[in-house]
């Protein structure tokens with residue numbers, strides 16, 4: 174049998190009829206006609222790895238008596254058997270069911286999504302990519318630099334989605350990532366580093382042309398090299414309470430760990446607990462919890478140019494742009510369709526009305542779970558980075574995570590960064606190494622008192638967010654302005 178989509182689609186639709194006839198309330202299928210990846214690493218200018226991946230297959234889900242059954246296969250001539258396995262899994266799961274899953278009213282949708290791309294990275298010869306990365310490596314060379322790492326990472330997927338409600342989605346995914354890092358031991362023998370990852374202002378196209386735009390990547394090589402030499406000459410940040418100004422290169426992790434993961438509905442409902450993945454948020458808090466100061470406006474955003482923009486999620490819901498935290502109050506969470514009824518029942522009132530379009534799977538052989546999309550902080554009214562520095566008496570500017578530890582319910586955190594710039598009486602004075610800061614999530618966001626304007630806003634990508642059992646590595650984005658927090662515990666007592 175030929176396994177082109179023209180043959181797969183009717184075969185899947187026949188199976189939907191058979192599953193509904195077997196007592197299922199819902200069934201869906203994701204056919205990955207192509208899932209290509211390429212990961213290139215240059216280490217000290219040598220090609221450390223060039224991993225090319227290609228996968229093709231189908232993953233199907235059925236919902237029976239409120240229980241999910243999932244199965245997947247790369248054998249596209251055995252789709253019927255794949256549905257049989259999903260059905261058997263649902264029947265087994267139904268015997269152990271806590272709260273029945275419910276997809277709610279049918280939402281038949283037809284749609285297509287194409288990311289904005291000029292140059293498909295998979296059409297660029299390896300030699301051209303290597304030359305580009307090698308040139309960056311050359312510009313990172315310096316007598317103060319002991320090690321250099323330059324990476325590029327590309328993903329291309331063609332995914333068809335169908336479900337028993339009549340939904341049909343046809344979409345491409347294309348993602349481009351890049352990173353560069355310089356490292357050296359300091360005079361105490363401790364490794365120091367400075368790095369940058371491909372970012373943007375959220376606009377533009379996301380193919381190979383993004384990676385080669387010097388503003389967003391290669392043009393930062395000289396800067397990180399000279400900042401590493403400043404770090405190597407610097408003292409450690411002395412401990413104390415002071416204001417903390419997070420650049421987007423650090424702010425994205427703050428949002429990722431203490432807002433994004435905490436607002437995934439499956440965590441809120443307790444489904445990720447066995448993987449140290451709880452949340453301090455409970456369902457009844459949605460709509461009322463004061464998460465941060467009035468300055469905090471956080472949304473699940475749809476931006477043009479980000480790995481967190483994908484058109485339709487893995488339940489066929491069109492990606493929506495909506496507020497998660499509005500003027501400091503928690504108003505919504507990251508959800509898929511099937512858990513809304515449980516959240517509302519546990520809250521004792523309606524706290525979530527429609528899917529957060531956050532059902533995402535990392536591969537055809539993984540079942541979708543609640544994931545971050547683009548978890549963005551809206552730009553504020555407090556001017557540029559320089560305006561915020563001018564307004565700061567005693568503080569530090571922090572950039573790029575090197576270490577992080579988070580409470581299992583995301584209620585507190587401790588982060589280390591690559592670099593700190595001291596701010597005294599409205600001026601940047603000197604660089605400190607080994608900066609750290611810590612706090613309690615709600616107290617910390619409550620101390621947010623300055624949010625930079627659009628000029629400070631950067632779209633950072635996360636290519637490797639891990640979650641679930643079995644683990645699913647997911648890509649997403651964070652659009653973040655410069656943010657200032659008051660009176661934060663920083664530095665370590667020696």
Ligand SMILES: [Zn+2]
Pocket residue numbers: 429434637638639
């Ligand atoms: Zn993550």
